[in-house]
Amino acid sequence: MARPATGRPTDQELEILKVLWRRGPSTVRDVWKAIAATRDIGCTSVLKIMQIMREKELLICDASRRPQVYRPRQSQKSVLRKMAGDLLDRVFGGSASLLLLHAIESQKTSAAELAEIRRLLDELDPSN
Numbered sequence: 091m092a093r094p095a096t097g098r099p100t101d102q103e104l105e106i107l108k109v110l111w112r113r114g115p116s117t118v119r120d121v122w123k124a125i126a127a128t129r130d131i132g133c134t135s136v137l138k139i140m141q142i143m144r145e146k147e148l149l150i151c152d153a154s155r156r157p158q159v160y161r162p163r164q165s166q167k168s169v170l171r172k173m174a175g176d177l178l179d180r181v182f183g184g185s186a187s188l189l190l191l192h193a194i195e196s197q198k199t200s201a202a203e204l205a206e207i208r209r210l211l212d213e214l215d216p217s218n
Contacts, residue, residue, distance in 0.1 A: 098173055099148060102139050107148070107162055107169065115152070115161040 099107060109124045110116055116124075122136040140160055143149040152159045162169075174189075182188045190207075 098176055099143075099169070103143055103146075103148060106136070106139060106143065107166070110149075110160065110162050111166040115159045117157045117159055119157065121160070 105125060106121055109121050113120060113124065118137045118140055119133065121140065122131070122133040125131055125136060126133075140149060144151050144160070147163055149160045150163050152161075178184060178186060178189050182192075194204075194207075
């Protein structure tokens with residue numbers, strides 16, 4: 091039985107998106123080389139995942155060029171915002187404070203990161 095579509099990328103799809111966001115439009119071979127530098131994966135596996143991503147409309151393919159060049163359909167910011175919202179709803183019942191608390195407690199947070207979080211919160215505060 092096929093898994094229902096969630097609208098969010100799988101771990102492997104997210105790995106490919108990260109390569110494309112970092113590198114910009116790239117061929118399958120370029121993406122494969124970037125991923126294969128950190129783990130064992132075949133080029134045909136990357137090709138298959140990217141074809142599925144194209145069908146799911148996560149990627150756009152320029153088929154007028156050879157080899158074909160792929161790019162993400164959405165910006166990194168847009169995808170991460172949707173994924174964060176999904177996590178917030180599914181896991182934390184919509185509570186941003188619970189999400190932030192657990193995120194900060196789960197790993198060592200540097201003073202610089204805490205200062206950036208404070209700055210962002212102040213920026214979002216409507217009373218400022």
